[in-house]
Amino acid sequence: MGRAPPRAGGAGSSSRAGKSARRQAVGVAPGVLAVGRQRKRLQLPEQGCGHGEEQQQTRDLRTRFQHVFFGPNTKWLLDYVDELIAAKAPGGTVLDYGCFTGDLYGMLAPFRPARIVGIDISEEGIRQARARYGQFVEYLVMDAHRTRFPDATFDLVVGRSILHHLDWEVAITEVHRILKPGGLAVFTEPLGGNPAAKVIRALTPKAKTPDERPVVRRQIRFADELFGSNRHRYANLLSVPLAMLTSLGLKSPDNAILRAVDPIDRFLSRTPLRYWMRQAALVWTKTKD
Template sequence: MADAQDINRNQAAKFYTAAKSSRQYYESFLVSNCLDKNVLEYGCGSGSYSFFLARHLANKVTGIDISAAAIESARAQAKVQNLGKAAFLVMDAEATEFDDDCFDVICGTGILHHLNLGKALKEIARILRPGGSAIFIEPMGYNQAINIYRRLTPHLRVKDEHPLKYEDLRLIKSFFQEADFKFFHFFSLLAVPFRNMAIFPFLLNFLDYIDGKLAALLPFLRIFYWQVVITLKNQDKSRSLGV
């Protein structure tokens, strides 16, 4: 079973070699917003960004995931790395056990599209402090070439996946006073077959540049991009809590 899972991850990993620009945008946000802050990573798996945040930026990092095995692995790695500022908990992201207004920053990669979005957003808005911010990287669901690949590779998916659509973006906006969506990776995916060649970084940078220009000139095309980086903020909690 473990061997099969490793093969599946390796098959999908090749596409993430083209996801440099979205990852850099996400990491730049964390560097700018997490210094000496109390940070929560949603769907942290076996650690994800929590180790980096605990080592270099945050005052305290909490990672949550529904998988007990993943959390056990994260705890073991944190112990080896002597990261006392990092705590890892098995927890349902749709119904966390945290008090209101707990976290300065909430982050996650590829987690919201696995959840009941309304429940997750309500929970994020509840536990995020007034003036706090959140950031997520999520897949979009409109690119038909990508959707064909998804249908052809069910072994790389889980049943609860639902790449985001327009109605999901509208729902996100309804919970937060500030919601920004930045779209990444259209032509840049064409660089994937060249990932093991010397030309790859130059080709990827060029295609990322084209993607950025295209999104600015023809904004209606943005929904066909592969990923969206979502940044959220609430100054007044009354809106997010439905008061």
């Protein structure tokens, strides 16, 4: 499972020299990174865990309000996640927690972990993941609440829009158990307080599954206390209603309106209004047993 991933063709480039240097240091081909990032950006933000009608309405939602999911403030959030993974994944043991069909492989592979494991409760999801990337990743059907891993197994646990489908305290406690001391947990999750996001959810009830519960402040505080150290980043407050509007009239999510509001949302992410934002990169380091 520690085999190197195949290199994709193309001459992708990074807009930031520092990131490019770091990726070269860990043996990352720019083309591989570009492919992985494109896959991640197009498929993963707030991917639903449902099937059939739920997934179709989720796709329709992203098509209708694409700027909400792919605007500058979201890019700022996902760039932060990239940086954290780039620093922790090389040579480490990584768990894709709630992997479904394995989409996160495209983000993890360029950073050359020694081992990647993916778990999901869905047998069909795991079947598809194995068909796609099984030669590089160990995919297992497993309940995320009660994994079969020994204590302190992983250097890094990552997940996208998975925790809000689970029993929060049980899942967080399990992630803490299987992380090594000093290990990192990185999850991108929707938050429950954003007014515009509530409108979107109300307009598209079939784009979610019955077990979904967007994350709230008390849940974050529970995890903060358990792990002992956190470096969260919050995104998309004012950007959300403006992105809903620009989705209807402008072609690109990287437009002047959303670029103008991006620094305002960055500032607000450091204030108590952060809990009203649409999503967060929830980041914990295990400093407490």
